[in-house]
């Protein structure tokens with residue numbers, strides 16, 4: 001074996017070299033770790049700035065047309081991600097590639113947030129829509145008669161009207177008005193507590209639409225037939241039922257307009273009172289009553305429109321609430337019909353002349369409305385023939401004791417034989433799913449209680465859509481079950497359907 005004199009030297013060189021390589025590797029690894037930590041720190045700082053401090057000039061305030069801030073899932077989540085990326089790229093230059101895995105994690109978190117939020121949007125809207133459908137709630141504006149998919153709500157912080165507050169881009173369970181007030185996005189979450197407006201005509205809706213089923217009830221007939229007085233009578237019969245049995249039935253006038261119109265009902269129905277004609281040209285407007293029995297609530301929208309609106313096709317066409325109703329009240333003044341008038345003797349004619357309206361032909365209003373209802377049903381795709389019609393003969397109290405006294409005769413027969421309305425009845429039976437005839441006396445008795453014929457009519461009106469409410473009227477007001485002095489019908493025997 002030959003001893004290499006260079007061996008110790010070479011060994012030292014190798015050792016030094018190995019040490020240097022190790023040192024470089026360790027330093028490089030250290031530099032990499034430190035660099036990566038620095039990069040991550042920059043990333044986290046940018047996330048903090050953009051996401052938590054909201055330092056994001058790219059996301060400006062809502063424009064003049066926008067009334068709410070976008071929900072985080074409605075855009076800002078992506079804008080923030082892009083802004084963070086832009087800033088870290090500026091900070092780190094080419095080294096940004098080392099941050100790609102971290103940016104990918106941020107993107108995955110953003111996508112998960114998005115998926116969760118939109119799932120919340122879809123689920124809450126589905127639940128809300130299903131509840132409205134199950135409770136058969138359709139909302140109709142009593143001012144413009146348009147159906148609304150959802151009412152508009154007024155922010156209680158700044159008074160801005162939010163058109164469609166339902167979950168979406170602007171929020172899941174709450175949306176934030178530009179004034180920063182949080183508003184509930186669904187009826188389920190309490191939006192009805194806010195001031196409500198019609199999304200079509202901006203009219204204030206004071207009946208909390210969406211909380212209970214709506215029941216559109218058009219009263220129609222010639223001028224002076226007795227529609228206004230009958231509307232008062234229907235309200236008073238319900239209110240009287242509620243007074244007698246407050247634990248089972250409650251009735252509330254919804255909104256100032258309804259209150260202004262119906263609060264004088266007791267005075268209007270006093271036997272000597274004469275109702276002033278509805279001013280011609282006055283815009284029709286539904287009066288809304290909230291009727292509740294137990295857990296059952298109904299918002300009854302009564303439409304008492306001046307008789308002139310039923311004279312021409314052009315005018316009737318404007319009454320688009322007709323197509324939203326399934327129960328109709330045709331109001332008819334028997335004294336106006338020549339056959340009835342001529343059957344009265346001279347003394348009766350002299351006594352009743354002031355109570356006789358001018359329209360001689362009740363069929364005219366009927367045909368106008370019938371055509372219009374059919375047209376609107378067709379437009380809305382509603383099934384024809386599903387409607388119910390009550391032919392309401394008014395002034396039962398005035399007819400009592402005369403030569404044409406309807407008491408003791410089935411109302412439909414009386415209408416056919418005495419009024420001579422066979423054609424009208426025939427047409428009505430063809431056009432409507434069910435037809436009933438009532439003779440009503442829109443008057444109060446000596447104690448202020450409304451005539452039972454009004455209660456009988458109210459019960460029929462509510463029977464199909466809210467039988468429980470109609471039943472709540474039965475016990476206290478049924479003249480057969482309680483013949484108290486105040487409930488003896490003025491038009492006894494004529495109030496019920498034939």
Ligand SMILES: Nc1nc2c(ncn2[C@@H]2O[C@H](COP(=O)(O)OP(=O)(O)OP(=O)(O)O)[C@@H](O)[C@H]2O)c(=O)[nH]1
Pocket residue numbers: 221222223224225226227228229230271273274275276277278279305306307308331355357394395396397398440441442443
């Ligand atoms: N006694 C009595 N009078 C009635 C009855 N129904 C209506 N009247 C009177 O008949 C007249 C006309 O009644 P309104 O209720 O104003 O008739 P209307 O159909 O609303 O009339 P317009 O709105 O003008 O189309 C008024 O003087 C009422 O007081 C009733 O059942 N009994």
Ligand SMILES: [Zn+2]
Pocket residue numbers: 141142143144145146198199200201202203
């Ligand atoms: Zn409206």
Ligand SMILES: [Zn+2]
Pocket residue numbers: 155156157158159160177178179180181
């Ligand atoms: Zn606001």
